[in-house]
Amino acid sequence: MRKTLSLAAVVTAAAGLVAVPGVSSAGTPKPEVQWVTCPADVALPGLECGKLQLPLDYREPRGRKTEVMFSRLASKNPGKRKGILLTNPGGPSEGLTFPAVLKAVGLPQSVQDAYDVIGVDPRGIGYSSPSTCDMTDEQMADGSVPPYANNSAEVRQRAGEVRKIAEQCLNSSSADELPYNTTANIARDLDSIRAALGEKKASFLGYSYGSYLGSVYATLFPKTSDRVVIDSNLPKGGWDVEGGRLMGRGVEDTFPDFAKWAAAHPEHGLGTTPQQVRAKFFDLAARLDEKPSVEGLDGRTFRLLTFTGLYGTGDAAFAKLAASWKAFDTGQPQPPQDYPEVPRVQALLAGRLHVICGDSAWPTSVGAYERNVAVDRVRHPMFGAAAANIQPCAFFPKPLEKQVLPSDRGPRNVLLVQNERDPATPLAGARSTRRAFGDRAAMITIDQGGHGAYVLGKNKCANDKVTEYLLGGQRPDDLRCAAETS
Structure with a gap:
């Protein structure tokens, strides 16, 4: 049976709500881990999996539950073990x-010895009580990043x-969970995992969206968060309307690296100078918009493929x-791409919408987005x-909880x-988040491109420097690392 979440019901619930900080465990039943066999596509060497039944609404700790699944890559060196390292890859x-994955790409053995490394499917995503918005294949094809709008008419079309x-999200079978699938509650789930593991x-180590999750975790739980490393940082408000707009600036910042490389490799036929x-x-982009x-891929797809292509760096x-680009330019089919299964995309995109739309209040006026697009088309012409x-957040109900911003009150344990x-x-x-944390944080900046640093x-x-901090607890001061050519 489908459950409809009405706007009136959400407004009524929000009317008497006060901001919920990190919830104390006092009066809350200690969650018990149910250790289970990892799903087939998660059953990687060394991983164990567990489930927890956690409060859907932490204001009602004995009320309805949501299931959260996590994994553990346990330390094999008891003599060097320091504790647990909660991780998040971004997204949500x-x-x-x-x-x-971290182990495969080179997480130092010393860190693997020091910590049980914990992975989590956030509530509403993956194997943790997954969400749905009943999206069509066409709706899922656009992913999480909106298409490029050449004019106000295209913004209005996209609004529809x-x-x-x-509307599909608010009328789906998981609609009644929607107001509670937020970053603040995901952070509370992380602290519940900590408690359940004794x-x-x-x-904590988190990338991209995980940087905001880490910020919220450190803010709500200053007494139980130890060493917090946040990488590839969203601004202090996370993925809100302004955080999303920054992607336009990010492409402008990063594209010169690719342009320089392409100019040095004229065999691709893209030009012999960065200009x-x-x-x-x-x-x-203009040719594909026209034809x-x-x-059947248009200029919107070309711009999006360029954006995601800039996540990596280096020759490969x-x-x-x-x-x-060469395939677009010569009228040839695109090189093969790897795409996840449709059901996984459905749950991923729906869960992601629940989180980013529930974390903050997005502008509700279509005209506001028309103005933003007009400004950013000029300011950041490649992707703004x-x-x-x-x-879709423009048409979601008002969040139940006040947006959580990084706090400068607490231990000096945050490293960006x-x-x-x-x-x-x-x-x-990243500088926005660094300023919000004040003396609690320091930041390492690196003269390189791409998405993901440590x-x-x-x-x-x-x-x-990051490894030294995770192992020794001595957080460095702000510093800049030079580019490395090797």
């Missing part, structure tokens, strides 16, 4: 396999499309992006008119790690 998205998605404190490569971008490719990532375009050029979470947003970015200076 599934995180059960993330401990194994995302209003439909919002740990007095927990450290020519940039001009090729606008030429291809889509042989596969840039060669893949250049091959995609996509990043500023309207989201940030590439200076990042397409999705640019340096400007371990993923391969910069020895940054990697060594």
Whole structure:
């Protein structure tokens, strides 16, 4: 039976609600872990899986429950074990396999010895009581980042499309869980995992969206959060309307790295100077807007593929992006892409919408997005008119809880790690979070591009400093790591 979440019901519930800080365990039943066999696609070497029944609404700890699944990559060295390291890969998205991913990409053995590394599917996502918005294949194809809007008419057209998605979310079988699937409650779930595992404190490592989750965790739980490392940082408000708009700036910051590389590799036919490569971008976008490719891909898709292509850096990532451009330019099919199964995309996108729309109040006027798009199309012409375009959040109910912002009250235990050029979470947003934490935080900035720094970015200076902090607890002061050519 479908459950409809009416706007009136949400407004009524919100009327008497006060902001809920980190909820004390006093009076709350201690959650008990149910250890289970990991799902087949999560059953990686060394991983164990557990489930917890946690409060859907932490104001009613003995009320209705939601199921949260987590994984553990346990330390094999009891003599060096310090505790647990909660992790989040960003998204919001599934995180059960993330401990194994970190191990595979080079998480230092010393960190694996020091911590049981914990991965979590956040509530509403993956194997944790998954959400749905009953999206069609066409709706899912647009993903989480809006399409580029060439004019106000396209913003209004998109408004009609995302209003439909919002209505589907509010009338879905998981609609009654929607107001509670927020970052604040995910942070409370993390602290419940800590308690269930019998740990007095927990450290944290999170990337991208996980940077905001880490900020909220450190803010709500200053006494039980230990060493907090947040990487590829969203601004202080997380993925709200302004955080989303920053992607336009991120592409402008990061694209020169690709343009320089492409100019040095003229065999791809994209230009022999960075200026020519940039001009090729606008030429291809305009041509595809006018006439889509042989596969029906238009300028919106080209811009989005360029945006995601800038997540990586170096020869392999840039060669893949250049091959995609060349296919567009010559009228050939796109190189093969790996896509997840449709049911997983459905749960992922629905769960992500629940979180970002429930964390903060988005503008409800379509005209506000028309103005934002018009400004950002000029200010950040490559991608600004996509990043500023309207989201389904414009048609979601008002959040039940006040937006959680980083607090400068608490221990000096937060370390930000940030590439200076990042397409999705640019340096400007990281500086916003760094300022909000005040003396609680320090930030390592790295002269490199791409999305993801610690371990993923391969910069020895940054990697060594983060590892030293996780192992020794001595947080460095603000510092800048130079680019490395090796």
